Structures are given as C-alpha cells and as structure tokens.
Amino acid sequence: MGPDHPQLEIYQESKHGIKYDNFQHLMNLESDSWVVGKDYSAAPTCATCHMSATPNLPVTHDVGERISWTLRPAISFKLENWEQKRGKMKEVCNQCHTKQSTDNFYVQFDEAVELWNEKFAKPAKGLMDYFYESGKLTRTPFDEKLEWTYYELWHHEGRRARHGASMQGPDFTQWHGFYEVAKNFYTKFLPECEEIQKGVTEQILASEYHSWKKGMTEDQKKKVLEFYKQRYGQ
Template identity: 65%
Template sequence: MRRSVVLLLLIPWMVVPLPAQPTKAVPQGEQCLACHSVSTPGVVEQWKSSAHAKKSVDCYSCHQAAAGDPATFEHYGNQIAVIVTPHYCARCHKEEAAQFAKSHHARAAQFIGSLDNMLGEIVEGGPAAVNGCRQCHGSEVKYLGNGKFDADTWPNSGIGRVNPDGSKGTCAACHGRHAFSSAQARQPENCGKCHMGPDHPQIEIYNESKHGIQFRANIAMMNLGSRNWVVGKDYSAAPTCATCHMSATSNQKITHDVGDRISFTLRPVVSFKLENWEARRAAMQDVCSNCHATGWIENFYKQYEGTVELYNEKFAKPAKAIMDKLYAGNKLTKTPFDEKLEWVYYELWHHEGRRARMGTAMMGPDYTQWHGFYEVAKKFYTEFVPEAEHVLPGVTAETMKSDFHKWKAGLTKEELEKQIEFYKKRYMQ
C-alpha cells in the first residue's frame, strides 16, 4: 500500500510540466505584466510558457511602436501597437517575415473580387463573409483610433489579413497568441482551421491518408517541440503538413513560403504546373526521400500527374469550353450565379474537382474516388451536360463525341475492350 501511495505522489510531477522560470522583463514590460496579470491573466500565463518569455521577449518588446506608426495609441506613457503585424515580428524574425511576405498565404485576402467573395458578400450577405471567408483569408483591417477598430474588419486572424501598416498576414494565424508555439504550428489541426470543407478538404484527406494515420498512432514520437525539427533526424514517425510544405530536411532549410514545394496548382478550373515547377518538385521530393525510395516517389508522381490530366482533359477543359461558348454567345448573363448552370459548373470544379485532385495529391483514396471523381462524373453527366443543352441545344455535341465520353452512346463488346485499352495506354495503368 505504501508503495502505491508513493507512486501516486510521484506521477503528477512526472507528467505535468514545471512552470516557466521567472522572466526578467524591461521596465515597460514589467508594467504590462503587472496590470495584465489581473485584467487578462490568460494572456500572461500563455506568454509565461513561451519561448519568448524564456528569452525575455516581453509584451513591450512586441507591442512597442514608433511615433507615427499606424494603429497605435498612447498607453500609460508608451506608444503601443494594438496589432502586432509581420512588420513588428520582422524585428527579430527578418528572414521568416520575408519568406512569408512572398507566399500565397500573405496574398490570401486577394480573394476579394473572386467568385468565392461574390458568394459571401452578395449572394449570402456581408456578415457571412465577415465571420466566414475573411476569418481564413483575412480582412482589410480598419483602425478607428484610440485602440478601437471597425467591427466588420476586427477581430481577424486571417492569414492574408491586410494590416493598417500595409503589411500582409499575421504570424498568429499559425503561431497562436500568446504562446507562439512552434509545436502548435506543426500540428495538422492548425492548418485544418482553414484547409477543410467541401472545396479544400486537406485536413480530412490527411486524416484518411497513411500519413495521418501514422501521425495519430505515433504522436508521442513526433518531437514537436524540437527547436530545429529536421525530418529524418529529430523525428521520423510521420509527416505533417508542415513537414512537407515548410519544415527543414538535411538538405534544405525551413521555409515560411508554403508554395515553395508545390509544382501543380490544384485550385483553378484547369490545373497547370507553376513557374519553376521542376525546382519546386525536387524540393518536395527531397522531403519524400526521407521515408520513400526513388522508384516509389517517381511512380507516385506518375500516378498523380495521370489523375490530374484525366480531370483536366475529360471534365475541366470541355466544361470550360462549353461555358466560354455560352458566355460568348450571350446565352448566359454576365451576372455570376443568377442561372442554374453557373452553380452546377462552379461546384463541378470548385468542389468536386478540387477534392479529386487534392485527394490524389495527398494519397486519400476515398477523396480521390467517391468524394472526388464519382461526384465529378455524376455532376458532369447528369447535371452539367443536360443543363448546358437546355441553355443551347447542341452545345455539348462535339464534347460527347470524344473517346472520353463515347460510352454514353452505348458500347459494343469490342468498343468496351477498346475503351479499357485506351485508359490503360493513356494513364499507364
């Protein structure tokens, strides 16, 4: 009995982390901590556990503003930045801020003016965009003075947020305030705040994939708090989103430009290879090579490209050509989403088409097939083609004559065998 009691007393000290060591702050920082320990104690406790606290980077270190800086106010004798933007983070993290500034993340608010934004702002309504679209993409923050903001633009932690000082984005989108944890940023759930749902379900695909399964099964071995976190050195149990898109390998440094290793864009109607795609792909394959043999990697990319080509050639390009013809002939109005066919077409590429392509890229078979190509084919044949014919009879005739779609007219035994051979030859299967 005595032995059991001793173990029970010891176990909490074995599993609960010790409090952070007392931190020496500058006088202004001490003043901040004294007040905010009472007014916002959660913020202070988060900071105490952070790497910032261990290095005496306190409230004032980050919130200190220069005279004339926008979105600042005088606070107990100090000029304080209400929002700590990448401009301020760059004081210490210059390289990271520069990488982020050229990334697609930093430009996420450029969705304003897109079809997505048209849906949120106009078709659905402004508050839907404020609390939906902009919370991931970012808002254009409007400062009213004296520490106050326009409620339609703040609070906002969208990764492409346009800040009053002209900088774009927020580091806190991934490194949550006020712990600013690298371990948190490396967790797939962190990316899943925005990369989820019917139009970009990366977190769902990841969870289905072998990578996601390995991560969940081996999370205790991921060493997420490591300073350098080099795959194959500091951990090898599984990759996360950060592993593939950002984190260091033995051959390349960490990057805060999440597009550096992406060779194909899977977002638009028709996918295409990006500028410098060979270098981008080589960087991604370097990550893969920590766990996979060269032949495995090469064959995966052949499968991946074959699937993207199938989507492009069989569904995306023909559908786009039909829509272009209808618009050119004034058979559809210039107002988006005022006609049924526009909704059908939008979901065909923006929802089902993305799921098929992204499922393939991330090795999620169910998202490639049943959430992807099955839905693409069903929508194309049972909704898009009939509705396009309703708008302009005969507009799909040439498309439906292609080898891709001839099956709709009915196949003889010989034609069926030829169709199977066609796919085997075209997609190396």
C-alpha cells in the same frame, strides 16, 4: 474544413495522417531540432512536407515553395519553376520513401490532374465561355442555374478530386471527387447546356474520354467478368 478545401480531412484519412495518429510518440515532437530523416521518420505533418527542414533543405515559411501544380482554378496548371519546386518536395518525400515510390506517386498525381483537365475541366469551361460570348448566358454571376452547377463542378467536386490525389486520400479522390464530378457532369451540367442550345455537347461526347456512353463491346464485357472471377473467385 469546407466542400472546396478539405485538406485536413484528406490528411486524416491518408496513410500519412493515420501514421501520425498512431506514432506521434516516435516523432520527437519536443525536440529543438526537428529535421525529417534525421530527428524523425515515423510520420509527417503538414509542416513536414511544406515548411520544415530536411538534411538538405532549410525551413521555409513559403508554403507554396514545394508545390508544382496549382489546384485552385477550374483548369489546373503547373506553376512557374515547377520542376525546381517539385524537386524540393521530392527531397522531402525521399527522406522516408524510396525514389521509385516518390516518382510513382507523381505519375499517379499528374495523371489524375490531367484527367480532370482534359476530360472535364476544359470541355466545361469551353462551353461556359461560348455561352457568355454568344450572349446565351448573362455576365451577371450566379443568376442562372448552369452557373451554379458549373461552379460546384470545378470549385467543390473538382478541387476535392485533385486535392485528394495530391495528398493520397482515396475517398476524396474518388467518392467525394471524381464520382461526384462524373455524376454531375453527365446528369446535370451537360443536360443543362443542351437546354440552352440543343446539340452543343455532341462534339464533347464524341471524344474518346466519353466513349463509355456508347456501351461496352462483348470482348470488353468478357474481360471485366474474367477479371472479377480471377480477383474475387465469383
């Protein structure tokens, strides 16, 4: 549905979307009563998670009522009353999943968003803010190459990674998300920043998040090889 908001495609590739495609006939879709955990549990739709009733929650037309993070801006943040919002979403999840499964999902989701924020979003926005404040970029939107690169980094690639993590779409989290983020952060965004001011990215690259660029130690290489031998017999 677009490079910055592929929620439909993410849903279709997720286990929820796959179950919907295969088990619609078990979802009681023609029933006047349509309460997850009571009238059906075969698969969820978008409405199931964001709007529909549970045995303990009423129907809502506020699609943000159960959302704890905002994934729209360059740097994500938790919304006001996010604990209450998350509690409502967990109530939906727990109609079909165990509490541990639900809690584990949120650990992974939170860590993915925080990885985006700390490794890519905050450093990138910090550089952009510095360039604007120092006059190295004009205030005219999109009149310079770096602005296009930065926009696509957070608005397209970064959103896909975060949305993929929120809806359990691994291809959008990784290949259409973090892979594209990392590729363009290291091969486009940072080099373009260096073209504007040499040395401006040194402090960012000194962070532990980017230590991979220093190369792997012999011990790290050995552990990776041992893992693949054990996992794949190669």
